[in-house]
Amino acid sequence: MSLLSNLLNLNLSDCTEKVIAEYIWVGGSGMDIRSKARTLSGPVSDPSKLPKWNYDGSSTGQAPGEDSEVILYPQAIFKDPFRRGDNILVMCDCYTPAGGPIPTNKRYNAAKIFSHPDVAAEEPWYGIEQEYTLLQKDVKWPIGWPVGGYPGPQGPYYCGIGAEKSFGRDIVDSHYKACLYAGINISGINGEVMPGQWEFQVGPAVGISAADQLWVARYILERITEIAGVVLSFDPKPIQGDWNGAGAHTNYSTKTMRSDGGYEVIKKAIEKLGLRHKEHIAAYGEGNERRLTGRHETADINTFVWGVANRGASIRVGRDTEKNGKGYFEDRRPASNMDPYVVTSMIAETTILWKSN
Amino acid sequence: MSLLSDLINLNLSETTDKIIAEYIWIGGSGMDIRSKARTLPGPVTDPSKLPKWNYDGSSTGQAPGEDSEVILYPQAIFKDPFRRGNNILVMCDCYTPAGEPIPTNKRFNAAKIFSHPNVAAEEPWYGIEQEYTLLQKDVKWPLGWPVGGYPGPQGPYYCAAGADKAFGRDIVNSHYKACLYAGVNISGINGEVMPGQWEFQVGPAVGISAGDELWIARYILERITEIAGVVLSFDPKPIQGDWNGAGAHTNYSTKSMRSDGGYEVIKKAIEKLGKRHKEHIAAYGEGNERRLTGRHETADINTFVWGVANRGASIRVGRETEKNGKGYFEDRRPASNMDPYVVTSMIAETTILWKP
Numbered sequence: 001m002s003l004l005s006n007l008l009n010l011n012l013s014d015c016t017e018k019v020i021a022e023y024i025w026v027g028g029s030g031m032d033i034r035s036k037a038r039t040l041s042g043p044v045s046d047p048s049k050l051p052k053w054n055y056d057g058s059s060t061g062q063a064p065g066e067d068s069e070v071i072l073y074p075q076a077i078f079k080d081p082f083r084r085g086d087n088i089l090v091m092c093d094c095y096t097p098a099g100g101p102i103p104t105n106k107r108y109n110a111a112k113i114f115s116h117p118d119v120a121a122e123e124p125w126y127g128i129e130q131e132y133t134l135l136q137k138d139v140k141w142p143i144g145w146p147v148g149g150y151p152g153p154q155g156p157y158y159c160g161i162g163a164e165k166s167f168g169r170d171i172v173d174s175h176y177k178a179c180l181y182a183g184i185n186i187s188g189i190n191g192e193v194m195p196g197q198w199e200f201q202v203g204p205a206v207g208i209s210a211a212d213q214l215w216v217a218r219y220i221l222e223r224i225t226e227i228a229g230v231v232l233s234f235d236p237k238p239i240q241g242d243w244n245g246a247g248a249h250t251n252y253s254t255k256t257m258r259s260d261g262g263y264e265v266i267k268k269a270i271e272k273l274g275l276r277h278k279e280h281i282a283a284y285g286e287g288n289e290r291r292l293t294g295r296h297e298t299a300d301i302n303t304f305v306w307g308v309a310n311r312g313a314s315i316r317v318g319r320d321t322e323k324n325g326k327g328y329f330e331d332r333r334p335a336s337n338m339d340p341y342v343v344t345s346m347i348a349e350t351t352i353l354w355k356s357n
Numbered sequence: 358m359s360l361l362s363d364l365i366n367l368n369l370s371e372t373t374d375k376i377i378a379e380y381i382w383i384g385g386s387g388m389d390i391r392s393k394a395r396t397l398p399g400p401v402t403d404p405s406k407l408p409k410w411n412y413d414g415s416s417t418g419q420a421p422g423e424d425s426e427v428i429l430y431p432q433a434i435f436k437d438p439f440r441r442g443n444n445i446l447v448m449c450d451c452y453t454p455a456g457e458p459i460p461t462n463k464r465f466n467a468a469k470i471f472s473h474p475n476v477a478a479e480e481p482w483y484g485i486e487q488e489y490t491l492l493q494k495d496v497k498w499p500l501g502w503p504v505g506g507y508p509g510p511q512g513p514y515y516c517a518a519g520a521d522k523a524f525g526r527d528i529v530n531s532h533y534k535a536c537l538y539a540g541v542n543i544s545g546i547n548g549e550v551m552p553g554q555w556e557f558q559v560g561p562a563v564g565i566s567a568g569d570e571l572w573i574a575r576y577i578l579e580r581i582t583e584i585a586g587v588v589l590s591f592d593p594k595p596i597q598g599d600w601n602g603a604g605a606h607t608n609y610s611t612k613s614m615r616s617d618g619g620y621e622v623i624k625k626a627i628e629k630l631g632k633r634h635k636e637h638i639a640a641y642g643e644g645n646e647r648r649l650t651g652r653h654e655t656a657d658i659n660t661f662v663w664g665v666a667n668r669g670a671s672i673r674v675g676r677e678t679e680k681n682g683k684g685y686f687e688d689r690r691p692a693s694n695m696d697p698y699v700v701t702s703m704i705a706e707t708t709i710l711w712k713p
Contacts, residue, residue, distance in 0.1 A: 008360060079372070081364060146495075158416035159384075159391035161579045163494050164588050173440070174364035176394065181372055190393035193416050227360050297415070297422065309426045309454070311415060318411075319426055319454045 013085050017042045020087040022080060023053050023072050024219050025094055028061025030104055031234060031337050033219050043086040050074040050090060062094065062102055070102060071095045076212040081178035082223060089182060089219070091212045107211070110345035114207040116353065124348045125258075125328070126210035127187065127203030127251035131336045132221070133238045134168045134196050135231040142196030142239065143167045143230055153242065157195040167196050171228050175200065175221050182220060184213045193297075194244040203251065207348075211340035236335035237290035245291030245298065246336035252347050253328030262326030269351035270306050270315050270329060276350050277304040277314070283342050285335025292333065299332070370442050374399045377444045379437060380410055380429050381576050382451055385418025387461055388591060388694055390576050400443040407431035407447060419451065419459055427459060428452045433569040438535035439580060446539060446576070448569045464568065467702035471564040473710060481705045482615075482685070483567035484544065484560030484608035487574065488693045490595045491525045491553050492588040499553035499596065500524040500587055510599065514552040524553050528585050532557065532578050539577060541570045550654075551601040560608065564705075568698040593692035594647035602648030602655065603693035609704050610685030619683030626708035627663050627672050627686060633707050634661040634671070640699050642692025649690065656689070 012018065019042060024035040036055065044050055057063025057070035072092040080087040093107040101108035113119055134143045144167025145151050156165045172189055179186040179200075187201045200221075202214050218234075225232040237245040256265045273280065281288065281301060294300035299314040306315035306329075308322045314333050321327030334343050369375065376399065381392040393412065401407055414420025414427035429449040437444040450464040458465035470476055491500040501524025502508050513522050529546055536543040536557075544558045557578075559570050575591075582589040594602040613622045630637065638645065638658060651657035656671040663672035663686075665679050671690050678684030691700050 005360065005363075009363065081367070082360070155418070156389060159393045159412065161390055161392060161576065161583055162589060163583045163586050166583055169583065170361060170365060174361050176377065177367040177369060177440070178364045180369055180375055180377075180396065181367055186396060188393065188395035224361065224364065297413075307423070310423050311413065311425050312422055323454075 009084075011085055012087075019043050019085075020080070020083055021050065021090050022083075022088070023074070023090045023092050024216065025055070025072055025092045026104065026106075026215065026339075028057075028104055030106075030339055032060070033215070033222060034060055035219065044088065045077060047074045047077050047090070050077070053092075057094075057102070062104060069097055071097060071099075075107065076209065076216070078182040078184060078216050081181045081220065084181075089216055091216050106339050106341040107208070110211060110341040111208050113345040113349050113353070119348050119352050120207070122254035122256065122348075122352055124207055124344075124352075125204040125253050126340075126344050127201055127205075127328075128210060128214050128340060128344075129199055129201045129247070129249040129251070130214060130217070131192055131197060131199045131246035131248065133194070133233045133235065133246055134171065134198070134225065135233050135238075137229055137231050140231060142194075144196050151195050154193050154195075154244065157191060157197075158193045159191050165195070166191055168198065168228075168230065171221075171224055171230065172198050172200070175217075175224050178220050178224065179217050182216065184217050184220075186217060192244065192246075194239070197238075197244065197246060207344075208341075210344050214340040234337040236285055236287050236337060240290075242296075244296045247291065247298075247332065248285070248334045248336050248338050248340070248343070250331045250334050250340075250343055250347065251328050252331060252344075252351075254352065257328060258326055260326060263321065263324075266317065266321070266327070266329055270317075272350050272354060272356055273315065273331070273347070274304045274306070275356050276354065280346060280350070281333060283338075283346055284333050285338040287337070288333070288335040291335055366441075368442055369444075376400055376442070377437070377440055378407065378447050379440075379445070380431070380447045380449050381573065382412070382429055382449045383461065383463075383572065383696075385461060387463075387696060389417070390572070390579060391417060392576065401445065402434060404431045404434050404447065407434070410449075414451075414459070419461060426454055428454060428456075432464065433566070433573070435539040435541060435573050438538045438577060441538075446573060448573050463696050463698040464565070467568060467698040468565050470702040470706050470710070476705050476709050477564070479611035479613065479705075479709055481564055481701070481709075482561040482610050483697075483701050484558055484562075484685075485567060485571050485697060485701075486556055486558045486604070486606040486608070487571060488549055488554060488556045488603035488605065489578070490551070490590045490592065490603055491528065491555070491582065492590050492595075494586055494588050497588060499551075501553050508552050511550050511552075511601065514548060515550045516548050522552070523548050525555065525585075525587065528578075528581055528587060529555050529557070532574075532581050535577050535581065536574050539573065541574050541577070543574060549601065549603075551596070551603075554595075554601065554603060564701075565698075567701050568696075571697040591694040593642055593644050593694060597647075599653075601653045604648065604655075604689065605642070605691045605693050605695050605697070605700070607688045607691050607697075607700055607704065608685050609688060609701075609708075611709065614685060615683055617683060620678065620681075623674065623678070623684070623686055627674075629707050629711060629713060630672065630688070630704070631661045631663070632713050633711065637703060637707070638690060640695075640703055641690050642695040644694070645690075645692040648692055 058068040292301035649658035
């Protein structure tokens with residue numbers, strides 16, 4: 001297909017000022033990412049300068065057929081790694097024509113929480129460890145796994161290399177570079193314990209941008225698996241049995257946690273999270289009960305326990321943080337299919353705004 | 358998949374100063390290589406400027422679940438032949454949070470030996486001949502061999518060319534260039550006696566860097582076989598019967614051996630090695646008894662014998678060295694799955710520090 005790739009890779013800056021903007025939004029299930037593209041008259045780097053747009057919400061379960069327009073408000077711009085040049089990806093959220101957020105718009109509420117003066121003053125940082133599983137197309141069985149059977153047990157695959165231990169690295173490595181190119185703060189990648197499962201991390205990112213970046217990183221990943229002919233799964237427990245699940249551990253700190261004496265602030269914050277365990281769990285992803293069993297490096301879904309360097313805990317504090325008396329902590333409860341707008345804002349809300357009576 | 362390779366080959370230097378560093382370490386079995394990557398704000402060339410990191414040791418058999426952090430100390434930097442640009446590979450070793458080397462960390466002790474003043478003064482050089490076998494995925498039978506059967510007997514394959522005699526050359530040649538690109542001192546390659554088996558050599562390298570470079574060369578090789586869809590084996594005797602095993606012959610010299618009169622120093626060193634034969638053999642790789650049989654260009658595992666130009670010896674001295682009265686010698690005992698930190702430091706320790 002050499003002629004097709006010649007066309008795909010055309011550098012339009014040679015012949016026109018026009019740019020292509022891919023508008024991205026979250027669909028009616030809360031996990032389906034949608035996008036469509038439009039031409040703009042010239043390069044744009046400020047989201048507020050981009051035009052609002054709209055789409056057919058009746059085709060994504062977000063509006064009735066007789067009143068189907070959903071309005072897209074551009075919120076964040078990233079460079080497009082697929083079209084390159086001056087072309088962009090635009091993360092949007094969704095509103096009714098009257099200007100109210102539609103029910104599936106979780107960004108709106110998160111933005112309110114992050115702009116609360118008490119929260120903004122604390123500069124909440126997030127680092128999200130997104131795990132995911134790659135599945136063979138059509139059979140929906142993990143890549144590298146024999147169809148109709150299983151690979152050897154977990155052990156050799158975590159950070160492993162070799163044709164019999166690592167499956168899908170070209171997807172992972174192209175995603176890493178594509179995200180760096182796009183301007184996403186991707187901080188690392190690693191092969192996971194279950195074969196065919198991988199992880200990337202986004203962060204540290206402040207406030208609402210953590211979730212914007214994670215959603216665009218997810219979008220880029222699914223565009224890449226589409227090219228590779230592989231299916232992307234964010235299911236928290238894709239295979240039953242002695243196989244790890246997939247999570248989205250969320251690392252968190254505030255200004256006071258990062259300052260001297262921060263360890264005490266961390267402990268108080270963890271206490272508050274413990275008092276709202278059920279509320280958080282309810283918002284941490286569908287199907288998480290299949291994953292949080294107390295085995296496979298998780299804590300049981302009904303139990304709240306925290307510990308230093310303890311991977312079987314709900315919340316883990318790193319040894320460095322304990323030693324330095326300040327730092328951050330890791331909420332290990334969120335599932336891989338969590339909505340980062342919900343999780344990041346809820347952690348900020350509980351630890352900064354909520355008062356335990 | 359032309360678009361996927363466009364992304365993998367993106368030259369990020371055009372859009373960001375950030376670089377990707379792949380941290381590499383040895384896992385719990387002593388032969389499994391592990392790695393993960395992180396983003397750094399700009400290029401780094403000095404390992405001491407790289408941040409320490411950590412990983413989940415409970416997933417590699419190196420720590421319990423309730424206290425799972427193992428700390429990675431960066432020790433050597435190489436250019437990343439896969440990501441290119443300013444991206445790097447970082448060879449690391451492993452410590453507890455308290456700062457102690459974990460039991461599988463063989464580099465720590467080797468570094469101590471190599472920094473002993475008597476050893477450092479002798480500038481020990483190493484040239485390691487790493488043999489390995491390529492296996493077909495899923496069936497785990499050597500590359501080029503008919504599944505369910507055997508190729509013709511050994512004879513035509515050593516250093517050969519041709520579709521019926523050389524299997525996997527694209528892996529070997531890409532590995533050669535990738536290592537040179539990375540800054541590994543790879544000195545050569547050749548096809549081996551058993552079909553599907555190859556060899557590359559790393560060296561001459563001084564002291565601890567021989568171990569660092571060999572491990573990185575092994576890492577690059579397994580990343581390449583991963584791309585090729587072929588399984589890499591360092592088993593010392595992959596196929597029973599009239600088929601060669603795989604070794605890691607270790608060539609060695611010190612400053613005195615390389616100087617005039619060095620041949621006498623070499624003979625004394627070999628004598629000392631002979632007195633510690635059992636101890637060395639115990640550290641020269643698991644399963645070596647299946648390989649060191651006295652046949653197939655090896656010496657029997659229980660026998661210590663040395664000789665000039667003798668490939669059936671435990672230690673072989675080259676004719677040039679004998680003629681010049683100085684040079685180096687070859688310890689042919691180590692298996693392909695040996696740990697180079699252990700072998701190189703042990704040879705230095707026995708020949709320079711140990712008093713019989």
